[in-house]
Structures are given as structure tokens and as C-alpha cells.
Amino acid sequence: MAADSLPGGTTPTVVILGLGLIGGSLARALHGSGFSHRCIGWGHREASLQRGLELGVIDAYTLDLEEAVDAADILVIATPTLVAEQMLEQILPRLRQRGQPPVITDVASVKGSLQRTAEAVWGGMPPRLVLGHPIAGSERSGVEASDAQLFVNHRVILTPVEANEPAAVELVRAMWLSTGAEVVDMGVAEHDTVLAATSHLPHVLAYALVDALASGDASEDIFRFAAGGFRDFTRIASSDPVMWRDIAIANRSALLQAIDQFSDRLGQLRAAIDRGDGDSLLDTFDRAKTARDAFAALLASRTGS
Template sequence: MIERLAIIGVGLIGGSLARALREAGAVGQVVGCGRGLANLQRARELGVVDLITQDPAESVTGADMVFVSVPLGAMRGVFEAIRDRLEPAAVVTDGGSVKGSVVADALGVFGGVPPCLVPGHPIAGTEHSGVEASLADLYRGRRVILTPLPETDADALARVTAMWETCGAEVTCMSVAHHDEVLAATSHLPHMLAFGLVDALARMRENDEIFRYAAGGFRDFTRIASSNPVMWRDICLANREALSAMLARFGIEMTDLAESIRRADGERLLAIFERAKAARDRYVDASRID
């Protein structure tokens, strides 16, 4: 049971955590913190949070659990603001999509990784933003990756694990570097392709006409290009190295594919498509964790 939860950044990710914990009756009071007053007021109206404040330092007063769910570029500033105001027994965790940068920010601000910090990342989301988009069951049946460090307090890790399990999620632990590589492959690279494709088409002369003849597959394929641009700029900057490596790997694959098309090498094309279809069908079967 969490007595007082501080959510810094009451958007899709933070709002959904608050909703899930409330629905489970696993939290006493929720304090919401953000920059804009309108979003915070809406969060209170919706019953997602009880109290609101625009001051991160104030939000952590009396909180036994602090969840930081702002864009990655804002993490360091939040750490600075709360550093001297955390309760001695408080656990701090976050929902940032890259873990290396969050750990580096913590190092910079706290001068070492604080034992109370449990870096985390729920593998769930939608292309929508803000508290309006938050859902009580966003994390149900989904995975949450935690990347504890040698310094991390075992009790803090256990409390964060229990919190996510209460939301219906399955928790896995892995190293910071491994997390950032895996996510570069399965999330960050696909987002780059979707943004890049839509932008390339939008820059074509007859782009309105082009989009008019896009079918349902296109809508699904490009859904993630409707995601929050600021959040994605921050992810790119925070995971530059792993993402660059994945982009290079993908570039080699596409050069091969383009060459096969130019050479009219049907056999090679068929082999690529069959391998991809088999992997995707296998993934869809395997990715159900119910």
C-alpha cells in the first residue's frame, strides 16, 4: 500500500499509473505535479489526482512513492528540484523510455545513484498525450522493465515491483544498456521509420492526393507517427548511440532489399518476406502474456 504517491508529469503514463493504483485501492493520496495548470485541474476533475501543485519540491513532501513521468529532457530538472526535499523513506522511480540518460541525470544531480532510485519503463502506451489520454488498464497484461543498479536498495526494488504488479503488469529486470538496445530495436527504430515515411510523403508534391489513397494498413503502420514530437526528440537524443546502431543495421537491410528489387531477384525477395512473415507471426503468438 502506498500512502502518498507523487506523480510528476500527469500525462498518459503518469495518469494511467495513478488511475490503476486507485482502481486497485492500493494508494491513499495522489499528488499531481506539472507545469501547466489546465492539465492538472483536469486531472483533479477526472479524479486521477487529489492534490495538485506546479512545484516538484512541494509534490514530494510526505510522499513515500515518487513517480517521474515527464519527457526525458525534463528529468534532470525534476531531480534537481526534488533532491533536497525527498522524505528519507521515499522511493523514486520513473517511466522514461530510455534508461541510460535517466541514470546519468541522477548521477549528475545526486553525485551517485541514490539507493532509493529504481529506474523503470512500462512497455505500454498509445500515440496520445496528456491526462485525458490516461487509462486505468493501460498496464494490464503488459510488461514493465526495471533496471536496478548495484546501488539500488532491495526494498525499493520490491516496492516498485509490487506497485506495477498491482496494475496488472509483469515486471522484468535487465541492465540499463541492454534495455536501451532492446528498445532501440523494437520501439525507437519503428518510430523513426513511421515519422520518416510520413514526412517523406508529406514533402511530395501531390501529398494530399497520396494520402487519400492510403488504405487501412497505412493507418496502422503510421499510427505511431502521431506520437508526441517533444517526447520523441528527447528519446532520440537520450538513446543516440543504440538508435544510431539500429538505424545503420536497418540501412543495410534496406539496401539489400532495394538492390534485390532493382535486380528483379524474386527468389531473394521471397526469402526476405518469408523470413519476416514467419518471425512476425511467431512474435504475435508469443507476445501474449495472458
């Protein structure tokens, strides 16, 4: 179902559950692209929704979840990971009663835990639930920080499964493409492994480093003499602790594997330092620099930054 093939040629009504940075930015982008002329917000905090309305991010809002679901052609769960699981538990049972339930998607950082929740509630993967994950974010948060350009040239990973209706997958794909994102498909397990390595593990390492230094005896001195490299390295330790607790728990198995893989490598480096093995250190540092420089070049070519 393409955006323009809805009954009467209208564009889909998109209901966003959770109007934060990601949900608000998606609404702005969908307005801007003409993909949807009706974005409705739902949440618990009326002040945020009211602000979203004033800013023109959404066209309407409701505090009533049933009303929100009923209004939707596309329902986007734009809450943190563990809340998204709870949303599915609340929403899916009600959809059994609807003839044509909305297409549902989400933006959470872990996909396996949501799939397991959906399967448990529905007894299999719901055909119109297409899990997704935009690889975009900002140090800022909340609807005030929302930005129609947030997804331009960023990747959105969809993890469709056999049970999905092809038309539902294509509608979610069309929605993200209209924001300027590049959409790629991936398996659920592969997504969680890749994100554990590139995002979840680095966050755990940054938190562990800052906490280890902050609780040492010389912590005051240590931070006084840290410089720009340390600032960049630890920037992600300023991320939202609740969001990252949820991700660490939701992606436990892939994250533990990534931690162990990293710890092995660190142990090898430690042993090389201990025995003064400069050749081994140089080999590793060289390989890492080559890989990191290639990654930086790739990222620069993709984002123009």
C-alpha cells in the same frame, strides 16, 4: 518495504510529477488496487491538476515541487524523457538533506540518459532511485484519457542497479504489480537497445517515410491513393513530435546503431530488387513473415487481443 509495512500500517503516499496519460492512469490504478489511498499530483499547469482532482484521479495537488517531494513515500517522475532529466537535476540535490528520502522512479522511454544524469548529480546512482518504463500508451493523451486498466497485462521494465536498496526496488515492483502489469528486470543498456529496435527505430522510419512522401511532387496523389495498410504502417507518425525528438536525442547511441542495422538490411533488399533476384527476396520476405506471425501470436496470447 512492502506497501503494508509503512509505519502505522498505512499505504504509501504516491506523488506523481506530471499528470498526463501515464501518470493519471497510474494514480487511478493505484487507487483501484488499494496500493495507495493518497495520490498527489504535481505539475506546472494548475488546470490539469484541478481536472485530475475533479475526476478523482488524484486526492490532492500542489504546484510547489519541494512540498511534493516532502509528501512522498514514492515519487513517480511521469514526464517526458528530457524533462525527467531536469526533474532529477532539481530533486536529487534536495534529498541529501532528508533522513529518509522517498523512493523515486520514472516512466521515461530511455534509461541510460537518466542514469547518467543521476550519477552526475549524485556522484553515483542514488540507492533509492529505481528507473522503470511501462510499455503502455495510447494515441490519446492527457489526464482526461487516463485509464486504470492501462497497464493490465502490459510489461513494465525495471532497470535496477547494484547501488539500489533492495527494499526500494521491491516497493517499485509492488507498485507496478498492483496495477496488473507484468514486471521484468533488465539492464539499462539492454533496455535502451531493445526499445531502440522495437519502438524508437519504427517511429523514425514512419516519420521519415511520411515526410519523404509529403515533400515529393506527387504528394497529393500519393496520399489520395494510400489505403489501410499505409494507415497502419504510418499510425505512429501521428505521435507527439516533441516526445519523439526527446527520445531520439536521449537514446542517440542505441538508435543510431538500430538505424544502421536496418539500413544494411534495406540495402541488401535494394540490391536484390535491382538485380531481379527473386529467390533472395523470397527468402527474406519468408523469414520476416514467419518472425512477424510468431510475434503477433505471442502478443495475442499475452493480451487476449
